[in-house]
Amino acid sequence: MLQTQEDASTLTSSKELLDLLEQYQSSVAPSTPQDDTTTREIEAYSNLEAHLGRLSQLLARDASQRHALVASGALTCILESLSAFFPFFQSMQDARPRPVAHDQQDLLDGQHDVSTEGEHRDSYQRACQVATLYLRIIRNAMAGCSDAQHLVGRRFDLVAPFLDNLTRFHTLNDPDAALLSRSAVQMLSNLITANHEVQSTMWPRIVITNTDQDKLVLKFLSSPDTATQSAAQILLINFLRTATSTEAAHVRCYELCTSAAGLQLLQSLLSTSESIMLRTSSATHDGSNQDYEPESETEGLEESLGFIYTIFALLFERGYSSILVSELAPLEEISGFESDRPVLSSAQLTLLKLLDSWLHLEQKKVAESSADGAVFDLSSAFDGIEAGRQGAGLAGLMDTFVHLSRFARTAMASGIAKDGTSPDQQPQDRRLIGVHHGLLLLLQSLLSISMTADGWSDDVQDGVAAVKFGEVSRALLSEMRGSQAFVDELVALLDQTHQYAPALSPFRPSDVETGAPDARRPLPQGHALSSTGRAAHESNHHATPSYGFDHLKRDIVRVLGSLVYAPTAATSTKDTHSQLDPSTSSSRDATLAWTRTQIRQVQDWVRDRGGLFHVLNMTVLDERNPYMREHAIFALRYLLAGNAESQNLVRSLQPAQTQPQPRDGPGGVPLPMV
Structure with a gap:
């Protein structure tokens, strides 16, 4: 001793x-x-x-x-x-x-001293x-x-x-x-x-600082060494996750999401995240890349991605989802060409991927457990300042969807081939590809929220801060159902996407696209085109761009179905008490009545916009939208449930023939596009 x-x-x-x-x-x-x-x-x-x-x-x-x-x-x-x-x-x-390039030049000049x-x-x-x-x-x-x-x-x-x-x-x-x-x-x-006093001193000195020389955390995050990046990410997590001063952590999250230095740091994290996703994905699907990505290096990358996910999960939990999506929008650029102005930045796209993963995980937790634990840690300090923090920071996703959807509809309308011209000759807006991915991620995020709500709307009163994911989901579903602009945009985007990229039947002849004579072969006597066959026939006659907006129509239909899905009075979720938390049966009945009122409102809006016919047109097989027909049938079931006007409209549909048919061959049953 x-x-x-x-x-x-x-x-x-x-x-x-x-x-x-x-x-x-x-x-x-x-x-x-x-x-x-x-x-x-x-x-x-x-x-x-x-x-x-x-x-x-x-x-x-x-x-x-x-x-x-x-x-x-x-x-x-x-x-x-x-x-x-x-x-x-x-x-x-x-x-x-010095680097090898300089050494080689010195060797040519006779100045290279190998001995030292x-x-x-x-x-x-x-x-x-x-x-x-x-x-x-x-x-x-x-x-x-x-x-x-x-x-x-x-x-x-x-x-x-x-x-x-x-x-x-x-x-x-x-x-x-x-x-x-x-x-x-x-x-x-x-x-x-775990030292609040030192954190308060170091945060403005090495994280949120306007002096480039002092941006130590940002620079360490950009290190090519994965272990150094991970250590810097842990450093940032320790700043944001403090048990001794919750309010200070909220202030840091706010500064990180709104200041120029903070956004620069978050963009660096998102860029690293996207790079890791690409590297790990290629290493998984391409065995030849194993020579360049050792297993130990891949594990380090996945660990680093987990730290980045934790950082953004902390920001999501504190209600900064919509604010981040807005703050990371591309800057306005002076350009002579409209097509050169970005609509969606790569940082926004990566952020939406992380948000979609986080929402899906939280939805899965609620579905697998009867308990609806606290998820959101919201501070009242910024409620009067940030409109983007409404709905725990998720309500703004609807506005982002409407913005991207309007751009996509305009671009698709101008990109449809007209007057028999080839689709390859029709100019296409290259920004549509990124916007398509953004729309898919937004729809999937909104769908996770709707599925967590399980059909229930909650008329949340002002001043009530919900911290449980189930409560927030029901409040957000109520906002989605109450927004006519959002519902109208869903219907309009479904219609425009159908016109731009008609259903691609899996039963089309292999030579349809080649224009072979057999592609025009008449049907055998006594046969008629099925719905999938007619879709292939129509897509062959109308020139369409090769980019098909895969999965977009399916996800629109899924979200529409979730908006009109009606829960029963007896079975809301696995645990009615934990999900609805009604003090009496009257409060449960009031919630059910409010839910049904909102569903009827959405049904009427969809019908008035011609959405019933658009959803009916989705009841076909489409290679670009797997299981779209099944989701369309589900949506139709609830679009028509308890709505006599919608039922009468569908009942009034009559078979129509668009072209003469052989005497012995019955015609198809196309549905009008309204």
């Missing part, structure tokens, strides 16, 4: 550390012969490395030594010696070999290792030690030059400094973890 205490006292001795550091730095001085310098440098480096390594391990094992390190003043000495070591580190960094290249590189690597051990000591000293955190926070200027150097482009992309960068980010993470 006494021996252990003596060892700890020796390791934390400031004098011995300074002596070892002085010996190491002096051994690299150019005054001595070269061979002797290398030998002395390696010996001095080994002694210093061993001392720093043992001290780092001691602090990692023994929490009491961390407090002793602060009380004795040794931690202050370590910070000061690290600051004094920085000029030496910079000199080693400047003396390291390895020595300079080795000296720089040793300097990196010493700096790494210094940062690990500081990191370990602050683990669960608030005194050390406060001390480092007050003396942060001593380590700031090192951090600034590490976040420069060349150092950040230097493989020799990768471990050093990781240790630096881990040190920052331990500095602010």
Whole structure:
């Protein structure tokens, strides 16, 4: 025991550390012969490395030594010696070999000195290792030690030059400094973890700052090293997830979603997320890529993606979904061509992917469990400021859908081939592809909300802050049902998409698209085109663009069906009490009456806009929209339920023939497009 205490006292001795550091730095001085310098440098480096390594391990094992390190003043000495070591580190960094391209040019010029290249590189690597051990000591000293955190926070200027150097482009992309960068980010993470006072100081200094030099977190997030990125992501999570000061966490989320520095950081995260999705997807589906993406690297990428998802999940839980979608919109650009002005940014698209995943997961949790636990952590501080936080920040998704839908309908209308011209000759708006993906993600997100509500509308009163996902879902379903603009846009987009990309029958002849003579072969006597055959026949006669808006019509029909789906009075969900929380049976009856009133309203709106006929036209097989017919039948069942006017309209439909038929062959039954 006494021996252990003596060892700890020796390791934390400031004098011995300074002596070892002085010996190491002096051994690299150019005054001595070269061979002797290398030998002395390696010996001095080994002694210093061993001392720093043992001290780092001691602090990692023994929490009491961390407090002793602060009380004795040794931690202050370590910070000061690290600051004094920085000029030496910079000199080693400047003396390291230049990139290969420069070396090859020097070799052609006769200026390349091969004998010193390895020595300079080795000296720089040793300097990196010493700096790494210094940062690990500081990191370990602050683990669960608030005194050390406060001390480092007050003396942060001593380590700031090192951090600034590490976040420069060349150092950040230097493989020799990768471990050093990781240790630096881990040190920052331990500095602010569970310490509200230090967090309040460091947040505006290294995260939300207008000075590019101080944007340390942003720069570490852009590191090519996945482990460094992950450490920076954990650092950001520790800033946003604080148990001691919930209101401070809300303020940070607000600044992250509204300030220029915060949005720049979030865009970096979204760009990294999209890159990881592409890399992991290609590695999964293409075995040949395994040579370039080792399994360990893929696991690191997936872990990093999980951290990014956690960051955005925290923002979603605090009601910033719609605000983020709006703030990440592409900037207005001065362009001579309308088609060059972006409608949906790549950051918005990636954000919608994360939001769709989060909503689907929350919907699954409610479906699999009778309990509807608290999900949203909403602060009242910004309720009067942010209109985008309505409906726990999800109500604005309807406005985004309407905006994208109107653009898509206009672009599709101008892209339909006219007067028998070839679809390839008709100019198509290239922005439609991104907008199509955005519409799909929005529809799937809204569908997750509707499915969680299970058909129930909730007339939420002002001033009531719902924090359960089921409650928020029912309130949002009520808003969707109450928005005539939203319902009208669903119907209009379904109609326009059907005109732009008619159903593609799986039973069409293989030579229909080639224009072979057999494609016009008449039907056998006594046979008629089925609905799928007629769809293929019509799509063959009307020139349409090759881009088919896959799955869009199906998802529109699914959302329409969810708007008119009527729950029963007895069975709302697995647990009526937890979902509706009625105090009496009268409140449950009132909720049911409100739900039925809203459903009838949606039924009438859809009928008045001709939506019944559009949904009827979806009762065909379509390769571009799997299971669309089944979803259309489901939607029709509830569009007609309890609505005599809609039922009479469908009942009044009569068979019609669009072309003469053989005497013995019955005609088809096409439905009018209204």
